[in-house]
Amino acid sequence: MVVEIFPPYPPELSQTQLSYLLQALTDYSLSHGLTVRPAESFISEKLSPNGALATHAPITLFPSPFPRSCWEAGRAVQKDYNELYARVAGNAEWLKKTMVELSKVDDFTARLYKVHLDVKAEGFVQPLSLGLFRSDYMLHMAAPEGPKTPPVVHQVEFNTIASSFGALSTRVSELHRHLAKMGAYPPDSIIKPENIPVSPALQGLAKGLSVAHKAYGNGGDGRSTAILMIIQPGEKNVFDQRWLEYELLEKHSVQTYRISLADVPKLTDLASSTQALIYSPPHAPNTQIEISTVYFRAGYGPGDYSGEDDWAARTTLERSKAIKCPSVITQLAGAKKIQQVLAMDGIVEGFLADKGVSSQVRGTFAAIHPLDKSPAGIAARKLALEKPDTYVLKPQREGGGNNIYRGDIPGFLKSIPESHWSGYILMELIEPPSLENTIIRNGGLMSGGVVGELGVYGAILWKDGEGEERGKGLKEIVMNEEVGWLLRTKGRESDEGGVAAGFGSVDAVLLVD
Amino acid sequence: MVVEIFPPYPPELSQTQLSYLLQALTDYSLSHGLTVRPAESFISEKLSPNGALATHAPITLFPSPFPRSCWEAGRAVQKDYNELYARVAGNAEWLKKTMVELSKVDDFTARLYKVHLDVKAEGFVQPLSLGLFRSDYMLHMAAPEGPKTPPVVHQVEFNTIASSFGALSTRVSELHRHLAKMGAYPPDSIIKPENIPVSPALQGLAKGLSVAHKAYGNGGDGRSTAILMIIQPGEKNVFDQRWLEYELLEKHSVQTYRISLADVPKLTDLASSTQALIYSPPHAPNTQIEISTVYFRAGYGPGDYSGEDDWAARTTLERSKAIKCPSVITQLAGAKKIQQVLAMDGIVEGFLADKGVSSQVRGTFAAIHPLDKSPAGIAARKLALEKPDTYVLKPQREGGGNNIYRGDIPGFLKSIPESHWSGYILMELIEPPSLENTIIRNGGLMSGGVVGELGVYGAILWKDGEGEERGKGLKEIVMNEEVGWLLRTKGRESDEGGVAAGFGSVDAVLLVD
Known part of the structure; x- marks a missing residue:
């Protein structure tokens, strides 16, 4: 059952209005890096030598209405979620039971957990861990039969690795705000620039990486330091990643290099004394760069590991002195099973001692x-x-x-x-309210019922115990921030009753009271 | 004869270095709006519905070395050039003889001049004129047989209408500087970020437009005001123009609309009392916007006038109260013939009373x-x-x-x-020094001998005499600035002895002492 809580939306457009809006939206996106490399099904790579073409990211024509209270609720709880998952990841002893159990039904978990145990046996050399998290919510009509009940946010999942679209969330909110400001939406519509907040996720995620980078300290033997981003070969969502590199270089003077897991054995080495991760860029093979932070934008699913070499590469990175974003145990803490265990009576409360805090976090749980x-x-x-x-x-x-x-x-x-x-x-x-919008992808439009997922980004740097204390709970939180949000909007398939289906797009929130 | 004045250039790259540089360059360009719509010959419009694709602008792989003294000389003289051409344009009486003569050999000049005379007969209602100029220079080896003679800049042409690539000049200098900063050029090369100044042309040209817009004053009958950009239908260099719109809206809160000459009769009207130019946007047909400034990015060549309707449209715009950038007479002042007449003894000296100033300007003339x-x-x-x-x-x-x-x-x-x-x-x-570079266009590379043209941008707002005084010399200069530069680099065809040939690209200057 679908409940109406928003005013009639989106505004109706004449053909002329649509064409004006579409042209403004396309040009702004293509000039501001709200872009992706075209999918092979759209433009064959043969037609685009040296990756010379970009297209706008899949985006919505209109920002989607979102209750201000729900947006605030999601953001308000993010620092607590950061802490919760850092505490879970820092407590390998507590995780052990679930991991052993989960390993029986899931080979990928089993394999990842083995990497953790292998490195644990050798002893971890880096006490710091970085989490760039994203907690995803849907609007939920707690009592769908009574439309007067205000909606709440219920968590869909918590991402502890490769949380993407941060930079594009900044760009798409700038886009919709710009379109409102230039008068591309009908002036009598509810779309006003002041109700489209710009997500600071690009700046916040880069700041998180730069804080980790600086906390790492100087390289050994006079080596300069840099961040290493682990990427999927042929990544189409490359600009979302590049923006972080640009922000790191321009605002924080931090250099980033990009390599795939397959390139790790060819291009990196561990310094024998310190286990510092040494990277030699192929374009400057005589240079030795010490990696401060390994930032994974790959390695999150079984498809990213094509064989034993990739697992060995992951193990090398885990073993190294570099700060991992995330460590293997942090990645494992993001398992759906953990989400379910945390929802059981008393569990969250055991990790977050403050009753007010734990109850706020629990208030965003879906029953699981x-x-x-x-x-x-x-x-x-x-x-x-x-x-x-x-x-x-x-x-x-x-x-x-x-x-x-x-x-x-x-x-x-x-x-x-x-x-x-x-x-x-x-x-x-989760029962989201009724909403319509238009999604533009590859220049083509699709209009109809949609559902949105609000993702709230968090950045947290923490210190685990060292030696025997490792895995028995975190020791210190160095930095902990909520750093922005994303709305991902997808076509609604009524058969799936509110669970997102159809293709997705990035979207901005239009706050409604 | 080609003279060597630069150190060996560009640096040699291994295949790995080239591929690293190329990827960094392409991604940066595509995310920072250093873009154009792909040419039909590259990607057919059928493959790009709603203009959904962009490619990087034609750019050089390396910034081109340019003597610092020549770059400074070109910039130093720009305000004087602005004033010179404003004074020429303000002196229709002086221009008359040349225009009548030129009209005999050039139908386009004849037609433009008729528009000027027709509106003059009615009486001009707007005393302000805006010039966004670009003076183009080549490096000239004054004594090519003696390689020790330092190069000078000699003027190729002076553009008084539709001076383009201002925004892209800002972006390409940011690009090359970024590539140097991130280490994409060999570290032992002469390419250092501090020697690649960022051209402020985007900001400066937008400032010029905003100064004119504000000088226009309020609209009549409570109408809001905006800038009207006259564009060519199907413009591929659209992002260079869009950046000015974004800058105007974000930094100066000035709205810009884009229409073609063909749309002028359909969408505009002159207020009968004031001759204010009233624009009704097709997407908001009940809105009346008063145009403060008409900014021509079309109408500069005969190909832009497909028939009498387009000439009538140009006449309507000229007749209106809006500030023209440029007026017809200012456009005519940019004729090659005027460049030749100005070079004759005493002419420049008649317009620029200060002897030091006129001699500096004359020092950049090619013999003509x-x-x-x-x-x-x-x-x-x-x-x-x-x-x-x-x-x-x-x-x-x-x-x-x-x-x-x-x-x-x-x-x-x-x-x-x-x-x-x-x-x-x-x-x-003009005898430019020898130089090699690589131009990237549509993802393809072409390496070899190149010649560069330095374009220096100027913005000037001036007031002409009113009534009987119109056309007898300008009355007041309201604003006059040098606002940035562009290097356009083209393949060198030795047969044409230094005159640019082959396809062009936008480039940044790498200053050498």
Whole structure:
């Protein structure tokens, strides 16, 4: 069921208004780096020698209305989320039970966890960890049958690795604000520049990286230091990453290099005495750069590891003295299963001692249940079989797999052995309000019902215990900030009852009271 | 003969260095709006719905060395050039003789001059004129046989209308500086960021427009005011223009609209009492905007006037109360013939009373002669027939036509009736020093000998006499600034002896002492 809470939206445009808006939007995007490399299906790489072409990122024609209170709520809780996940990641002892269990159903988790254990056995040499997190929320109509109930934000997932679109979130909010300012939207519409805040995610994420870089200190043997970004070969979302490099160089005088996991063994080495990560750029092979911070924009899914060499590369990076953004254990803390465990009674409260804080964090949780043989799991199994209409069944695997919705849940569960049920979690379906918008992608327009996901970015640098103390809880938070937000807007498929489907776009919030 | 004055250049790159540099250059350009819409021959418009694609502007891989003294000399004289051309444009009485003569050999000049005379007969209602000029120079080896003689700048032409690439000049100098800063050039090369000054042309040209806009004052009947940019339909160099709009809106809170000459009758009207130019945007047809300033990025050549409607449109704009950038007479003052007349003894000195100033301006002139029956013309005819080796013959027509070089001049002159000779001017061939660079266009590379043209931008707002005093010399200079520079670098075709040929690119200066 879809609830109306926003004024009629978007404004209707004449053909002339649409063409004016479209031209202004396209030109602004293409000149301000709100861009991606065209998909192979749009423009073949053969037509674009040396990557000479860019197209605007998939974007919405209008900023999407978003309740101001919900935007504030999501932002208000981000520093606490940063701390929560830093504390989880810093407590490998606590994570152990879940990781061992999860490893049984998910090879990717098993493999990652092995990297952590292998390096742990050798001893970690770097006490600092950097997290550039993004907590994703949807608007939820807590009582969809009563449209007067104000919406709240419920968390969809928490990203601890490769949180993307930060720079593009800054650019798209600047775009929509500019379009409002220049009068490209009908003057009698609710779209006013002052209600389109500019997301500072580009600046904030770069600041997080620069704080880590500076905390690392000087390189050994007079080496200069730099950040190493681990990227996917052929990345189309390259400008979102490049903006961070530009900001780091221009504002913080920090140099960044980009390499793929496959290039790690060829181009890096560990200094034998300090385990400093030494990078020799292929364009200046006689130069030795000491890497202060490894920033992963790849390595988050099984598809990024094509073989043993890539796993060895990940292990080398984890073993090094460089600050990892994120460390393997921090990446693992972002598992869906952890999200479910944190939702259990008393767990968040154990990590965040302040009752007010933990209750605010818990207030953004969607109901999420195990399907194992614990008492909570057995209760959830009953729900899944008998009252599945407001639930989605999600595999615990990080590598993906299809979600099962509502009435399909009982049949699906009965079709697989009961021993496999614990490989899934049962999550309350989030019921977003009704909204329409137009998404532009590759120059083509698609209009209709949409759902938005608010992502709030956080940057946190913390110090873990050293030696025997490592893995027993974090020691010190060096920096902790909320650094901006993103709205990702996707086509709504009514069959999936509010779960985002169709292709996605970056969008700005239009705050409504 | 080509003279070597620069250190060996550009630095040699390994394949890895080239690929690193190329990727950095392409990504920076595509994210910072150093872009153009792809030419139809590169990517068909059918493949790019709604103009969804951009490619980097044609650019050089390396900034081109340029003697610091020559760069300073070109900049130092710009305010004087601004004043000179404002004084020429303000003195229609003085221009009359040349315009009548030129009109006989050039239909385009004749037609433009008629627009001026028609509006003059009605009476001009706006005393202010804006000039956004660009004076183009080449490096000239005054004594090419003696390589120790330092180069000087000699003027190629002076642009009084639609001086383009201002915004891209800012972006390309930022690009080359960034590449130097990030270490994309070999560290032992002469390319250092501190020797690549950033051209402030984008900011300066926008400032010029905003000063005119503010000087115009308030609109009548409570109308809001804006700038109207006259553009060519299907302009590929659109981002160079858009940046001025963005700067005007963000820094000066001035709104700009873009229309073609063909749209002028449909979308504008003159207020009967004041002749204020009223624009009704097609996307908001009930809004009346009063145009403070008409900024021409079209209308500079005969190809921009497809018929009588376009000439009527130009006349309407000229007749209006809006400040013109430029007025028709200012456009005419930029004729090559005027450049030649100014070079004659005493002429510049008549416009610029200060002897030091006029002699500095004259110091940048290339030798340029009439081929008419005046004493100077008769002397030049002798040169052309007997010692043509350091000359180029240029048609006076503004609509183009081929230049004739060196030894081809006598034969050409003999092949046409002597009565046509006065339709040409004889200009000293500028002898630029030897230089190599690589130009990147549509992702493809071309390396080899190049010649550069330094364009220096100026912004000047002046007040002409009113009523009977109009056309008898300007009354007041309201603003006069040098606002930046551009290097345009083209492939060198040795047959044309230093005259730019091949395709052009935007480039930054690398200052050498």
